[in-house]
Amino acid sequence: KNEVEQSPQNLTAQEGEFITINCSYSVGISALHWLQQHPGGGIVSLFMLSSGKKKHGRLIATINIQEKHSSLHITASHPRDSAVYICAVRDYGGSQGNLIFGKGTKLSVKP
Amino acid sequence: KAGVTQTPRYLIKTRGQQVTLSCSPISGHRSVSWYQQTPGQGLQFLFEYFSETQRNKGNFPGRFSGRQFSNSRSEMNVSTLELGDSALYLCASSLAELDRNYEQYFGPGTRLTVT
Numbered sequence: 001k002n003e004v005e006q007s008p009q010n011l012t013a014q015e016g017e018f019i020t021i022n023c024s025y026s027v028g029i030s031a032l033h034w035l036q037q038h039p040g041g042g043i044v045s046l047f048m049l050s051s052g053k054k055k056h057g058r059l060i061a062t063i064n065i066q067e068k069h070s071s072l073h074i075t076a077s078h079p080r081d082s083a084v085y086i087c088a089v090r091d092y093g094g095s096q097g098n099l100i101f102g103k104g105t106k107l108s109v110k111p
Numbered sequence: 112k113a114g115v116t117q118t119p120r121y122l123i124k125t126r127g128q129q130v131t132l133s134c135s136p137i138s139g140h141r142s143v144s145w146y147q148q149t150p151g152q153g154l155q156f157l158f159e160y161f162s163e164t165q166r167n168k169g170n171f172p173g174r175f176s177g178r179q180f181s182n183s184r185s186e187m188n189v190s191t192l193e194l195g196d197s198a199l200y201l202c203a204s205s206l207a208e209l210d211r212n213y214e215q216y217f218g219p220g221t222r223l224t225v226t
Contacts, residue, residue: 031212041199043217050212086154090212098167099144101154 003027006087006102013109019074021105023087026068033099034061034072035086043086046072077109113138115204115218123224129190132221136183136204143185144215145177148199157200160185161208189223197225 004025013019023032034046047054047061049070054061058077063070074081087102116135124130136143145157156169160179177187183204189196199222203215 033215035217041201041220041222043201043203045214045216048212048214088154098159098169099146099156101156103153 002103003091003100004087004089004102006085006105008105009103011105011107013077013107015078015109015111017077017109019077019081019107019109021072021085021087021107023070023072023102024068025070025087025089025100027089027091027100029089029091031090032063032070033088033090034070035088037084037086037104039083046085074107079109079111082107082109115202115216117200117202117218117221119221120219121222121224123226124192125226126192126194128192129188130192130223131186131188132200132202132223134185134187134202134204134218136185136202137216140204140206140216141183142205142208142213143179143183144203144205145185145187146201146203147171148201148220149195149197154201157187159208166208192225194225196223198223 007022031050033048035043037043049063058075060073084104084106086104088099091098118133142161144159148154158168159166163179174190179185199220201220203217205215206213
């Protein structure tokens with residue numbers, strides 16, 4: 001079983017829809033990251049959070065430490081949001097901050 | 112402020128050869144981490160360097176090595192290349208060590224193809 005599971009693997013939405021991507025993890029963590037990767041390959045860090053909720057523009061990220069679960073929400077989705085969204089956790093165990101990645105969620109927003 | 116730069120951007124090598132990839136972090140950043148991304152395995156952590164010292168290494172064979180220079184620039188080396196080493200290699204820089212949870216900034220990656 002993967003230590004970081006994302007769902008769904010693929011997601012197609014119409015422009016304007018509200019989108020939710022989920023991430024569950026099984027290890028103890030010190031932080032969780034949401035990353036965005038566009039088709040060209042470049043990765044942008046969207047959020048880093050260890051508790052609660054963060055908002056940046058149309059993006060909202062939440063984390064529930066007790067349930068070991070995080071969600072990334074996109075409000076009023078737009079075709080430029082089309083990308084792969086990757087959840088990564090920072091394991092606070094013996095690995096000194098090693099990042100463990102989910103397999104990613106490929107989002108396609110149609111106009 | 113310039114972002115993280117990686118050179119070369121694309122590389123084609125033959126099995127058995129070795130390769131060196133370079134990463135220049137954002138000015139002032141002292142931590143550099145390397146990642147491998149393949150379609151099958153996704154993103155995997157290779158190693159982290161901070162102040163010229165390797166702090167952590169992922170589950171990769173000894174053919175994968177790296178180093179960091181006093182100006183924080185980092186190189187990674189893969190010896191005796193195998194077909195399975197074909198991947199996008201990404202580096203990321205951060206102000207401090209990874210376990211201090213500063214934000215990471217990723218470079219554009221080097222796409223390595225092994226034939």
